[in-house]
Amino acid sequence: xxxxxxxxxxxxxxxxxxxxxxxxxxxxxxxxxxxxxxxxxxxxxxxxxxxxxxxxxxxxxxxxxxxxxxxxxxxxxxxxxxxxxxxxxxxxxxxxxxxxxxxxxxxxxxxxxxxxxxxxxxxxxxxxxxxxxxxxxxxxxxxxxxxxxxxxxxxxxxxxxxxxxxxxxxxxxxxxxxxxxxxxxxxxxxxxxxxxxxxxxxxxxxxxxxxxxxxxxxxxxxxxxxxxxxxxxxxxxxxxxxxxxxxxxxxxxxxxxxxxxxxxxxxxxxxxxxxxxxxxxxxxxxxxxxxxxxxxxxxxxxxxxxxxxxxxxxxxxx
Numbered sequence: 001x002x003x004x005x006x007x008x009x010x011x012x013x014x015x016x017x018x019x020x021x022x023x024x025x026x027x028x029x030x031x032x033x034x035x036x037x038x039x040x041x042x043x044x045x046x047x048x049x050x051x052x053x054x055x056x057x058x059x060x061x062x063x064x065x066x067x068x069x070x071x072x073x074x075x076x077x078x079x080x081x082x083x084x085x086x087x088x089x090x091x092x093x094x095x096x097x098x099x100x101x102x103x104x105x106x107x108x109x110x111x112x113x114x115x116x117x118x119x120x121x122x123x124x125x126x127x128x129x130x131x132x133x134x135x136x137x138x139x140x141x142x143x144x145x146x147x148x149x150x151x152x153x154x155x156x157x158x159x160x161x162x163x164x165x166x167x168x169x170x171x172x173x174x175x176x177x178x179x180x181x182x183x184x185x186x187x188x189x190x191x192x193x194x195x196x197x198x199x200x201x202x203x204x205x206x207x208x209x210x211x212x213x214x215x216x217x218x219x220x221x222x223x224x225x226x227x228x229x230x231x232x233x234x235x236x237x238x239x240x241x242x243x244x245x246x247x248x249x250x251x252x253x254x255x256x257x258x259x260x261x262x263x264x265x266x267x268x269x270x271x272x273x274x275x276x277x278x279x280x281x282x283x284x285x286x287x288x289x290x291x292x293x294x295x296x297x298x299x300x301x302x303x304x305x306x307x308x309x310x311x312x313x314x315x316x317x318x
Contacts, residue, residue, distance in 0.1 A: 003033055003076075008065045008097050008108035009296050009314070014052025017300065019293045022065075023098040025112050032083055032118060033076035034091060034111045038290075040069030040130035041303040041312040043161065044216060044239045049103065050300055053241045063100045067107030068093035069130040071121070072316075081115035089118040090129045092269070109293075109316045119269055125276070127290075127313055128283040131162070135272040135281065136264035138167040141212060141237040142174075143268065152210040152233060157181045158224065159215035160188045160197050162286050162310050163237070167214060168195045170272070173280040179212075180205075185307045191285060203227075212237050218244045225251050233257035287311045292318055 003024065010020045027033065046066050048054035070091040077085050093104030094111045105111075121129045142151050153176040157164050160183035171179055178195040180203065189197045200223075207229040213220070216238030224234050225246055232254060236244075251258075275281035289306075290313040291299040303312035 002027070003110050006096070006108050006110035007293060007316075008100075009067070009293065010063050010065055010100055011049060012063045014062070015050060017050075017296055019296055022100065022108075024096050024110065025098060027076070027078065027112055028114075029078040029080040030115050031078045031112050032074050032081055032089070032115050034070075034072040034089060034113060034118070035075045036070055036072040036091075036109055036111060036316045038071050038127040038130055038316065039067045039107045039314045040133075041067075041300060041314070042069060042134075043303060044163075045104075047304050048239065048241055050304065055241060059101060059103060061101050061103075064103045065097050065100055065105045065107055066103065068104035069133045070094075070106035070111065071125075071127060071129040072111070074118075075110075077115070083115045083118060083120060087120050088123045088125075088129070090121050090132050090269075090273075091118050092133050107314065119273055121273065122277060125283070127287060127315075130313065131166070131283045131286055131311065132269060132273060132276070133264070134162055135166050135170065135276070135283070136269040137237070137261075138163055138170050138214075139272045140264040140268040141167065141235055141261035142170065143271070153177075154179045154210050154212035154235070156205075156208045156211045156227065158200075158211065158213040158217075158220065159183065159238070160192070161214070163214040165191065165286060165310075167212060167237070168192070169281055170275070171195075173275050187307050188310075208232055210235065214238050216240055218242055221246045222250065225254065225256055228254045228256050230254050231257075233259055235259045235261055237261045287313055289313065290315050292316075 074087045093106040094113045095102045096111045181197040182200045183189045211224045212235045218240045288310045
């Protein structure tokens with residue numbers, strides 16, 4: 001049976017959403033149709049799309065379908081597709097929906113995607129597979145796609161949300177020393193496994209070699225630079241909606257390096273998928289809330305406003 005329409009979450013304007021039935025793109029020979037089981041809500045870039053504070057970039061506009069953390073089952077495969085019907089796949093967004101902007105196009109009940117865009121995942125991973133995008137983002141910060149100069153692994157991570165936890169777990173999975181993690185919210189300091197998570201005021205150390213910020217709070221940049229050892233670096237791994245600035249003299253005295261980690265690449269996604277399949281990287285304990293599409297308005301409110309919510313899922317199976 002050919003699917004020509006699907007439900008999707010649509011941001012009609014900042015802080016205004018609806019669940020609509022939209023036309024799907026034409027199905028090509030190398031395409032897959034995926035029946036979505038779950039999609040995740042990103043508290044980084046998706047939050048900025050939701051509240052209208054996303055810095056301008058090509059393709060940005062409303063109405064839009066958000067989402068780049070999606071998992072489902074292949075129900076149709078074109079003759080040139082190299083992924084079989086019945087495969088469980090992770091989809092990092094799509095251009096499935098007509099009449100809207102697909103930024104990032106993953107929050108829908110069915111998606112039409114090119115076969116080489118998906119990653120086949122073990123069925124037993126279930127909804128936890130939506131976390132692969134964030135895990136790939138974290139991996140990219142320390143691997144930078146195989147850059148010639150090896151990256152310095154973090155000895156301090158700022159923020160203990162999903163990204164901070166995944167970054168710390170990846171450090172341990174790769175055999176690196178356990179980092180220290182900063183978190184200001186008491187409820188989020190819980191759940192550290194194999195590393196210490198403390199309030200910044202409890203930390204007097206000022207010789208960190210590599211500070212990785214995943215908080216997205218640009219106002220703390222000067223404080224992070226002051227905690228560096230000579231020659232240390234600050235890695236900006238969050239997404240910042242305001243221009244960043246820092247005091248020159250402290251950075252000068254430390255000969256500090258400032259590095260920006262951008263979007264993950266396909267090889268980062270494959271690398272973290274392998275770590276998960278090998279049992280070296282756990283995705284447990286990170287999904288805290290699940291709602292259905294009919295509760296989408298409440299889901300976004302909780303995802304962005306409740307500190308106890310690490311990761312909100314939308315369950316499309318009903």
